[in-house]
Amino acid sequence: MMVFYDERLVLLSVPKTGTTAYQTALRGRADIVMADPPELKHAPVYRYNRWLRPMFERVCGVELELMAVMRNPIDWLGSWYRFRQRPFLDGKPTSTKGLSFDDFVRAYCKGDAPAFANVGSQAKFLEGRPNGCCVTHLFRYEDQRAIRAFLEDRLETKISLETLNASPRMDLSLSPEVERILRRKRAEDFELYESLS
Numbered sequence: 001m002m003v004f005y006d007e008r009l010v011l012l013s014v015p016k017t018g019t020t021a022y023q024t025a026l027r028g029r030a031d032i033v034m035a036d037p038p039e040l041k042h043a044p045v046y047r048y049n050r051w052l053r054p055m056f057e058r059v060c061g062v063e064l065e066l067m068a069v070m071r072n073p074i075d076w077l078g079s080w081y082r083f084r085q086r087p088f089l090d091g092k093p094t095s096t097k098g099l100s101f102d103d104f105v106r107a108y109c110k111g112d113a114p115a116f117a118n119v120g121s122q123a124k125f126l127e128g129r130p131n132g133c134c135v136t137h138l139f140r141y142e143d144q145r146a147i148r149a150f151l152e153d154r155l156e157t158k159i160s161l162e163t164l165n166a167s168p169r170m171d172l173s174l175s176p177e178v179e180r181i182l183r184r185k186r187a188e189d190f191e192l193y194e195s196l197s
Helices: 020-028 044-058 073-083 101-108 122-126 144-155 177-183 188-195
Strands: 002-004 008-013 065-070 135-140
Touching: 002 065, 002 101, 008 144, 020 044, 020 144, 044 122, 065 122, 065 144, 073 101, 073 188, 101 177, 135 144, 177 188
Parallel strands: 008 065, 065 135
Antiparallel strands: 002 008
């Protein structure tokens, strides 16, 4: 998460949406950078609303706009699956080594997902709060040109990005049956993603 106070903007870091590259590029430009621990770096709307929004509202008398990036739900899960294939997770409960992508997604769709498939939900991360706190600028991950143009315009700066935290490449096709299950069980993620232009 990064706060740009003068521009009244907060960039939320939805996991697996490339925000680490923006955080690295804009670190020197931001007023507040929450890079660690992951619970703060990847603070969802509800956590921002509970802890940070009141601070800006009560101390500074301002309301900041929230910006975030959302990835196609299947690609997002694919990124988690690939990330958890990395050797440093071998033998740990969060490793996906030895599992097919279908098996990973089936496990993700269970009510009580095992550790390797417990990755949350983008829709839940981005869910607006009853008090009106919500993401006002939501971009598709695939539209990097729009993300970059928005930030460059809002922050009045040029952005040079590096590829960071990239997972190994591999085939991530789902069987039609598993994709149907995923679309039914996680309909809110697909509905939100498909609502973005």
